[in-house]
Amino acid sequence: MHTGKRNAFFIHTFGCQMNQADSGIISALLQEEGYIQAEHELDAGIVLLNTCAVRENAVDRVEHFLQHLQGRKKREKELIVGVAGCIPQYKREEMFSLYPAIDFLAGPDTYRTIPKLVEQVRRGGKLSSLEFNSEETYEGVEPVRNGVTSAFVPVMRGCNNRCAYCVVPFTRGRERSQPFTSVLREVEKLVSMGYREITLLGQNVNSYCDLEKGCDFSALLDAVSREAPLARIRFTTSHPKDISESLVRTIASRPNICNALHLPVQSGSSKMLGRMNRGHTIDEYMEKIALIRSLLPDVALSTDIIAGFCGEQEEDHQASLDLLDNVRFDSAYMFFYSARPGTLAAETFDDDVPESVKKRRLQEIIDLQNHISAELFQKAIGTAVEVLAESESRRSPEQLMGRTAGNRAVVFDRELYQPGDLLHVMITGATSATLTGRPVP
Ligand code: SF4
Known part of the structure; x- marks a missing residue:
């Protein structure tokens, strides 16, 4: 392998916006050590998969890539393959025996070790770096960004909730927030570079908290919108229980904060929400929707919904359909439940809704939501x-x-x-x- 290719890396990113932002951090860390980002995977001697473990099909896609890389490794002995992000944090060293193509593993809190892992792998052996570090916010790392229009700014990482179906608390660890001043410095830089849209990211973004400054997410959002008055400001993902009146008032009062909220509900049934350990009932969710709509009448709402969670009966499914009908979201991410080993749900409940029923319920949810979205979108014609x-x-x-x-x-x-x-x-x-x-x- 020639030196240029040996020192070139390529990252395949799977999953959410947070993972896309993390790939920018990994790129920056590798470039600081002299590695060069390749345009195409085949030009790179170091290939990283930055992975997502939230849904089973994301894990399947990563497996497919690892098989392809195994084929490449047979032809290119010096090729280095690393897997970063949530899957190695979740599956740990078992990954090495499952997928012989892998040379190293790095978790979401150990991206800073990646350049060193590459060096050590070159000297021989397989390595993992999967410690949790509840202090790590990657403060001071300036992510490499693709494009010059929209930028993601991670402001907090991790999640202290324990939703029964979710692997995030196991893969991303406890919540920690980027210092207020460091977020503002990053935003100031993005403004000077001409970015027109800034999205503040966090697994649970509205539980952002800078204790030293006494600053919550509402205060951060207000400050960011003032720092970047000509840019659109977005944020995701919000937890319904953490939506405060002050946050909604901030959105209403600042013209450049987008009038849009992604508010995952997961089910229309309070019984299911209780089993899911979501920390709110459907009545409480609807109170938040009423609060949001009273202050932001034209708000575009979107949500996440799961069909066929453990113990879901027809009446619970009907409650989800009723909820979609009542709220009339602009759009929704819709999935059927798949058990993730190690989660509260997988350990406690039987995955007792047959797959055919899950798929039928999901299809009913998708059909209804598509119908609602089409009606709302039709209304925009002529404006x-x-x-x-x-x-x-x-x-x-x-x-x-x-x-x-x-x-x-x-x-x-x-x-x-x-x-x-x-x-x-x-x-x-x-x-x-x-x-x-x-x-x-
Ligand atoms: S709030 Fe719930 S679903 Fe969201 S990341 Fe945390 S545990 Fe997962």
Whole structure:
């Protein structure tokens, strides 16, 4: 292998926005040590998979990549393969026997060790670095970002909740927040670089807390929106129990904070929410929705919902459908339950809803939500909406794709516009997932 390729790395990222942001941190740490980011995996002598363990199908996708890398390793003896993020933290050293392609493992709190792991693997052996570090926020690491329009800023990591189905507390550890001043410094830099959209990230973003400054998430959001007055500000993911009136008032009072909230509910049945250990009932969830809508009448709401959790009866499923009907979310991430070993649910409950029933219930949820989204999107036809152009549309270079403040995808005629432009688009068509239109002055 020639030296250029030997020192070039490529990262495949799986899972959520937090993982995308983490890949930027890993890239920065490797580049600081002289490694170079390759454009394509085949040009790299070091291949990293930054993984997600939340859903079974994400784990399956990683397995598929590891098989491909095993094939590459047979031809390229010096190839180094590392697996980072949630899966190694969850499956630990068992990974080495399951997937012989792997040379090293690094957990979400040990990315700083990756350059050293690469060096040590070159000297021989397989290594893992999977300690938890509840202090690690990667303060001071400036992530490598793709694109110049939208930037993710992780402001907190980990989760202190114990939702029964979730692996995150096992893979990401306890909550810890980035210091207030360090977040603001990063935002200031992004503004000077011309970013037009900043998304504050955390597994449980609205439990952000800088004790020294006495600053909660509402105060942080307000400060970020003032630091970047010309950028759109978003945040995710919020826990319903941590939505406060002061947070909603902050969103209402600052014009550049997007009028959109992702508020996972998971089930419309309080009985299921209790089993899921979500920390709120459906009535409490609906009170939060009422509070949000009273202060943000045009808010775009989205959610996550799980079909077929342990013990779910037809009436619980019906309660989820009723909830979708009542709230009328703009969009939803919808899944059927799959048990994750080690979680509270897997240890305590029987996974007793047959797969065929889970799939049927999920399909009913998807059909209803698609119908609601299509109705809401249809209402936008004939109106002009403000859109931040993000990229070329996948279908044609003659069109751009962007998003409204409410996070709706809009595909529109390119004319002379470029990614990063903020413009008004007259909406002329809609599906359940996308609006289409043409720019207007
Ligand atoms: S709030 Fe619940 S679902 Fe979200 S990361 Fe924490 S434990 Fe998982």
